[in-house]
Amino acid sequence: MVKKFKVLQIGSTDNLQTDETIWRYVSEEEVLEEQEEMQFQLEKEGPYDFIYVKVPYSNKLMKLLEVLSEPYTTYVDQRYWDKAFRTHDLTRKYCMLCFEYQNEDERLEKLKAVTFPGQYxxxxxxxxxxxxxxxxxxxxxxxxxxxxxxxxxxxxxxxxxxxxxxxxxxxxxxxxxxxxxxxxxxxxxxxxxxxxxxxxxxxxxxxxxxxxxxxxxxxxxxxxxxxxxxxxxxxxxxxxxxxxxxxxxxWSRLDLGQFILGGKRYADSNRDEFIYYFNPGDMQPPLNVYFSGYRSAEGFEGFYMMKKLNAPFMLIGDPRLEGGAFYLGSEEYEQAIKQVIEEKLEALGFQRNELILSGLSMGSFGALYYGAQLNPAAIVVGKPLINLGTIAENMALVRPEDFGTSLDVLYKNEKGLTSASIQQLNDKFWQQFSQADWSHTTFAISYMAHDDYDKHAFEMMLPILSRQQARVMQRGVPGRHNDDTPTITSWFVNFYHMILESQYGRGRKDAE
CATH class of the missing domain: 2.60.120 (Jelly Rolls)
Incomplete structure (x- = not known):
């Protein structure tokens, strides 16, 4: 059964029910006069994917929204979006925004356009x-x-x-x-x-x-x-x-987000894109950044996994090529990825030792490559892929006709498919990784023991990390790169919880 998009409208009734949505209407009088009973009933029916507020600010309304809201779910009609809403602590905590429109027809059309389940x-x-x-x-x-x-x-x-x-x-x-x-x-x-x-x-x-x-x-x-x-x-x-x-x-959500409510996109002067989403969670350290793995269907990956950490998190995705170009690009492109991470750290008031970068497979490259430039407290990766030139070279004999996108990544970055191009693309990673200061970074790495994409990735990183006395947690799993993903993902999550508990006092029960 397809999940329906649940909407709570506080204020007038617009009768916008569709096959994809469930609309619940609550009047201003009910909010003000039946607070406890109303709150209990709405909590029971929720959570809501979208809360549309068409009533003036009040303390009772904000108490209700404090219980029902999640980041990017609450939108206040422009007629009521005043200083009281804009400056309230909950507005920042739950990323509440003004619902803007030019006229009544546009308001109704916009509501219909953005209220649908899923992403595509x-x-x-x-x-x-x-x-x-x-x-x-x-x-x-x-x-x-x-x-x-x-x-x-x-x-x-x-x-x-x-x-x-x-x-x-x-x-x-x-x-x-x-x-x-x-x-x-x-x-x-x-x-x-x-x-x-x-x-x-x-x-x-x-x-x-x-x-x-x-x-x-x-x-x-x-x-x-x-x-x-x-x-x-x-x-x-x-x-x-x-x-x-x-x-x-x-599928567009207009000005309310890319793919999902709150999602954003960036495009450089070459029209190369990445997408990103920031969730402030409980606004306590650390900020957890997840780089999406190879994904032919465009959109965000890992939302519910990261949300369960109950901490601030970011999702970053690469929609280029067939399923991603490993987060490499122009200087402008790569600088923008670092900038969006640094901006969210600053917005939260966090330091570099309150940042964790993470990713699986293609996402591991993003976490390790940008980790070398951002000096995070920890890096959590599964199925690490780092020698991108070698991955392309392996297509000839190790993985015939498998993962042709690796050749596109090689040519996109080095404008050639020669042995020199292969080495140059590998060196692009190692020049960053070998020069970074890892002495204060914890690594949690789960890898495939017989990885047919990048067989020596872990053993090549380990000497560099050992020399710098980085803390390394590891788990090898028998099999090739695409074997036993559930076990790798399980260790990925376990390592995350171990770091959150040991370095930030976040227990697994609190996160779940």
């Missing part, structure tokens, strides 16, 4: 691109990451590229679309998206045109009452080079 995102890869007209220039693929097209695109804006595979539009959702591309200065491009209902695939109902200066932000296609195909075309003019990547599609 996927992409159309560049392998499905095709030229739509004769082109006098050069065209070649850079693996599965980019299609490079150089030459003369003409003096007038005209279509030159289309996608044989369509994005899917899901009815009753606002759909966000984000294309990956870069262009040289002399080239101008434009994207055109056509919406064709699935039961009328030859009929275009709506067309969305995004000129180059409008492509800085994602397109958001308003809610439609039917499923549809999103047909993609790219137009261009001028002389130069266009580099085209995947086109991403996500």
């Amino acid at each position: 995102g996927d992409k159309v890869q560049l392998i499905h691109c095709k030229l739509t007209r004769y082109f006098d220039g050069t065209v070649h693929y850079e693996g599965n990451e980019a299609l490079m097209i150089s030459g003369d695109f003409g003096d007038n804006m005209a279509p030159f590229l289309s996608w044989k595979q369509h994005l899917g539009y899901d009815k009753d959702k606002v759909i966000q679309v984000w294309p990956e591309y870069t262009v040289s200065d002399e080239v101008e491009i434009m994207f055109v998206y056509r919406l064709a209902p699935t039961n009328e695939s030859h009929t275009v109902k709506e067309t969305f045109v995004r000129k180059q200066d409008e492509l800085i932000t994602p397109l958001e296609i308003p809610r439609q009452p039917h499923d549809a195909h999103i047909l993609i075309s790219m137009y261009a003019k001028g002389k130069g080079t266009i580099r085209v990547g995947a086109v991403h599609k996500r």
Whole structure:
């Protein structure tokens, strides 16, 4: 049975019940006059995924919200969002926000658009691109990451590229679309998206045109009452080079979050993205940062696992390539990852010794690579992958036809697939890791004893950590990289609790 999205509306009744939602309406009088009885009943029915407040500030209301709210679940209608709400301690603790709109129709439409269960995102890869007209220039693929097209695109804006595979539009959702591309200065491009209902695939109902200066932000296609195909075309003019990547599609929550309420995204000048989510928890140390593993379905991973720690946490995800590009990118991109972590540390008033970085598989690289630059109190990883060049090299004989994305990661970062490129990508990690000060960092590492992706990862790290007298907790599990994930995850969680209890006095019972 699909989980329904539970909404509590305090104030007027909007009658917005759908097949995906359960709406509970409470009047201002009930809140003010039936406090204990009301609180007991609402707690019993909850927890709520979304709390919409359409009544003025009052002490009784805030006492109720203190019991019912969780981070990013409570939104106060703009008519009532005053200084009393903005400055209340609960607003910071539960990340309460103003629910903004231009008019009554937009208010109702926005409520419908953001109240749905789950998260979803996927992409159309560049392998499905095709030229739509004769082109006098050069065209070649850079693996599965980019299609490079150089030459003369003409003096007038005209279509030159289309996608044989369509994005899917899901009815009753606002759909966000984000294309990956870069262009040289002399080239101008434009994207055109056509919406064709699935039961009328030859009929275009709506067309969305995004000129180059409008492509800085994602397109958001308003809610439609039917499923549809999103047909993609790219137009261009001028002389130069266009580099085209995947086109991403996500369920949007408008200005309330990316994928989930409170989620955010970052894109650098190359349109490379990462997503992140911050939950203040109980606002007591430490801040626990989790880097997502390889994930072909776009969205956040590890939410409930980290939430059970009952401490502040961050989720970071990499939606590039087929399932992630190991959190490596331009200097601008990598600096932004460090910056969002440091900003949350500062917002909480924490120091570096109140930070734990963590991740599984691909996420372990993010935790270790950025850990070398942030000097956290601890790093918790499972199935560590660090020699990314070697992982790509192993595809030839150790894992034939398995994990081709490793070649894309190699080419994306080193612009080659040679032995020198392999070593340079490996060195990118070791230059950071070997120069870091690990003398005050605790490592908790669970690894596969016969890992066929990066067999020597643990044994290569250990001498460096031993020389610096870092504290290392380890657990080897028999098997290859993708064998026995449940045991690795169990040790990952166990190590987390051991560190939280020994260094921060957080017992497992308190966390759960």
